Amino acid sequence: MLAKQVRHINDVLNYVYGTEPLRLSxxxxxIAESWRRCVHRHGLNPEEMKEALILPDSRLREHQEAIGDFTDIARYGLQALWKQIRDMGYVVLVADADGVVVDSLSSDSGRLAWKQAGLYLGALWxxxxxxTSAVGMVLETGEPAVVHRNDxxxxxxxxxxxxxxPVFDSQNRLRAVLDVSALTPVAAKQSQYWVLQLVKHFAALxxxxxxxxxxxxxxxxxxxxxxxxxxxxxxxxxxxxxxxxITGANHAFHQWFARHAGKSGQTLIGNGFERLFGQSLPELCGIQNRRPTLCFDGLTLFVGITPPPRKPAAPSRNSTPLPPELAKLCSPDSRFNQTLQRVAGLADTQVPVLINGETGSGKELLARAIHLSGNRADKPFIAVNCAAIPENLIESELYGYAPGSFSGADRKGKTGLIQAADGGTLFLDEIGDMPLYLQSRLLRVLSERxxxxxxxxxxxxxxxxxxxxxxxxxxxxxAAGKFREDLYYRLNGLNVVLPSLRERDDFDYALQTVLRHVARNNGLTPKPVSAEAMNVMRRHRWPGNIRQLANALEVALHSAKGAQIQPEDLPDYLYAQNRPSENPSALTEQTQNSKAILQDPPSLQNALQAAGGCVSRLARDLGVSRMTVYRYLKKSCPR
Ligand SMILES: Nc1ncnc2c1ncn2[C@@H]1O[C@H](COP(=O)(O)OP(=O)(O)OP(=O)(O)O)[C@@H](O)[C@H]1O
Known part of the structure; x- marks a missing residue:
């Protein structure tokens, strides 16, 4: 035991038992309360020093599974926080409500030292x-904490x-603790207060x-x-x-409510919003030209409301016929057709639509169809790819510029794309890639028109x-601080999620539609697809979605010499992976890679570590089920 450790043990004992209270004033x-709890409530003895306990992998996995997709949500925030402090020798940890570290980010160098100190996956704090530790104190008190060296x-x-x-859930239960720790801290505790602000900020995000x-x-x-x-x-x-x-509230509101409604004994969760605040949501939504407000216990709060995405209506025999441009996108998938019905209902309005989907899934096609189905159809449809315009040009491209406003500019000035869309529709593709400073400007355009x-x-x-x-x-x-929340609410009037091709349960129908489309565009006759070629295409994962499928079918139509499209008419990347003689099990390249990783214990451990120790994430990366990953983990580590 080191001399400084002996001194510390004496200090704690003296302080807790009160023989030398002044020395540690x-x-x-x-911290003092925590020390007393440690002795009097938890029965700990400072003379019995214990290294941090690291749970075995199987127990860690149970904790990771129990916390579900929370770590996936938290990860973006974790990475953003980590980016800001990684060069200063910190490790970032997320502990669950039992104090078990379920996710962490640290530099590769010094991993052993992190592990020995308990700043590691599976450590119990x-x-x-x-x-007394920062995670332990947060779990006991529900308050942020700095626990520095001799604390x-x-x-x-x-x-x-x-x-x-702390990170609370909407029922005000402490769900997790976000922690930033250093092994070789600078001397003064005060230096950690800026870290505290950072940690509180990211925990709130x-x-x-x-x-x-x-x-x-x-x-x-x-x-x-x-x-x-x-x-x-x-x-x-x-x-x-x-x-x-009311089904949930953030921690700040739970605290606010307890302060202002505690005396009347009212409950929050399960209570009627109108009963509590005297106004209904539809009433508040109907208020025009000013921010709605709510009064409670003599205090006024401003209100912003986002309605939920409308639930798909039950299939109705007498649903209105879709406008022709939207009808072209119809499919046997009833959920998708209900989405088209909702979109059609809003075609004549100015309600903003936010379309989510992988590349090539048909986002722009849908945007054009919405435009052509509404009362702006004869006005411009201006598509702007926010990721494709160089950053130094994007401002002048979007907003235009006045005559002679900068050197190299057109003398007459230039009309921007936003103005060019006047009367019509502005399609902002890849909006998630728009730089933050332009997001603020765009927000102003949307607010002020x-x-x-x-x-x-x-x-x-x-x-x-x-x-x-x-x-x-x-x-x-x-959550990662890359997109403005206020802009998100402005854009997300109606949210449409386009499924990827591999998720669609109407793949065969989509293929036939795209085949007809491609044949028409290329002046070719659409040939039937043989059963073998169909199977090859059904098995593919189609990362490029409909665009990739259209390209593959175009190649096939040009190559097919017989009456039907055969596997060998498909592009090489599809045919080669499925050639029966070379590859009897017909595994795609990805599944072969996944299998190689699963069957090699060191590779599997590395992949698990790269996925932050989260089995669900690893399973997704490998394209297999969680149970499959568990099976191989068990095999590779039989204990
Ligand atoms: N339902 C469909 N029927 C026929 N062709 C389609 C369909 N949906 C999309 N396509 C075709 O697939 C290609 C990609 O579509 P689109 O450009 O709309 O996708 P996107 O999601 O906007 O792609 P990105 O994100 O890469 O810009 C286009 O050539 C489009 O004509």
Whole structure:
């Protein structure tokens, strides 16, 4: 035992038993309370030093499975936080409500040292196990904590500096703890207070992202004391179901409610929104020209409301016929047709539509069909690929510029794409790739409905309908600080998710439609597809979706000499992978790779580590089920 550890043990004993209280008068009250809890409640003895306990892999997996997709949601926030502090020698950890580290990000160098210190996957940081630690204190108190060097109860950990903040779920249960720790901390505790602000900020972002994800079928209510900040960083979040009952609230609102309603003994979850606040959501939605407000206990809060995506209506025999452009996209998939019905119902309105889907899944085709189905059909449809315009040109391309506003500019000035869409539709493709500073400008255009060309002092009014599309998960981008939440709410009037080709249960129908389409565009006769060729295509994963399928069918139509399209008429990448003589099990390249990883224990362990120790994520990466991953893990580690 080191001399400084002996000194620390004496200090803790003296402090807890009160023989030398003055000597450590610098100890924070919350740390002192934790030390007392360690001794009196948890029965810990500072003389019995214990290294951090690391759970075996099987137990760790149980904790990771129990926390479900929370770690997936949290990961974007974790990575964004990690990027900011990785060069300063910190490790970032997420612990579950039992104090078990279920996800972590650290530099590769010094992994052994992180593990020995317990700053590692599977480590258990609960006060009753390890004494005072940042994770342990957050779990005990529900409050953020900085536990710096000698603040730790157990002298084993006095080399560490740890800062942690809680993440609550919408029922106000402590779901996880976000922690940032260093092995070789700088001397002063005060230096950790900026880390504390960072950790609190990211914990709040993760909490909001998880809230939005878990309540995507509910009405989302944002509340705050300042109207201007409501869309940027809402102080409070509420979720309300279609029956008007409150189904969730963020931690800040639970606390606010307890302060203001505690005396009347009212409950929050399950209570009727209208009963509690005296106004219904449809009433609040109907308020025009000003921010709606709510009064509660004599206080006024500004309100922002996002309705849930409308649930698919029950199939109805007398659903209205679709406009021809949308009808062209119809398929045997009834869910998709209901989506088209909803889109058709909004074709004549200015309600913004946000289309999500992988590349080539038909986002632009759908956007054009919406435009052509509405009362703007004879006005321009301007498509802007936000990812394709060089950053230095995007501003002048979108907003235009005044005559002579910069060197190299056209003397007469230039009309921007937004103005060019006046009266019609502006299609913002790849909106998730738009740089943050342009997002703020776009937000102003959408709020004010006017553009200010570069170098001009006069704003120009525009009348546009916005349709945006992206392959990104924008909520994850919001959590990672890459996309503005207020812009997201502006764009997301109606959300349409286009399934990838491999997820569609109407693949055969889609193939026939695309085949006819390709034949018509190339002046060819659509040939039938043989059963073998059909099987080859059904098995492929189609990362490029309909665009890739269309290209493959174009190749096949040009190559087919017989009456039918055969496997050998398909592009090489499809045919080669499925040639029966060379590849009897007809595995795709991806499944072969996955199999190689699964069957080689070191590769499997590496892949698991790369997936942050999360079996679900690894299973997704390998394109196999979770059970398959477990089976191989068990084989590779039979104990
Ligand atoms: N339902 C369909 N029927 C026939 N062809 C289709 C269909 N959907 C998409 N396509 C074709 O697939 C190609 C890709 O479609 P589109 O450009 O709309 O996809 P996208 O999702 O916008 O792609 P990206 O994200 O890469 O811009 C186009 O050539 C389009 O004509």
């Amino acid at each position: 610098g100890v924070d009250t919350c 609960h006060e009753r196990q390890n004494g 730790h109860f157990d002298a084993t950990h006095i080399g560490l500096s740890c800062t942690a903040a 993760i909490e909001t992202a998880a809230f939005i994800r878990n309540h995507k079928q509910d009405w989302l209510i944002r509340l705050g004391h300042a109207a201007e900040f409501l869309d940027v960083t809402p102080e409070y979040l509420l979720a309300v179901n279609d029956e008007g009952n 006017e553009v200010m060309p570069v170098g001009s002092i006069h704003a120009v009014k525009v009348d546009i309908r916005i349709i945006a599309a992206t392959h990104h998960d924008l909520q994850a981008n919001i």
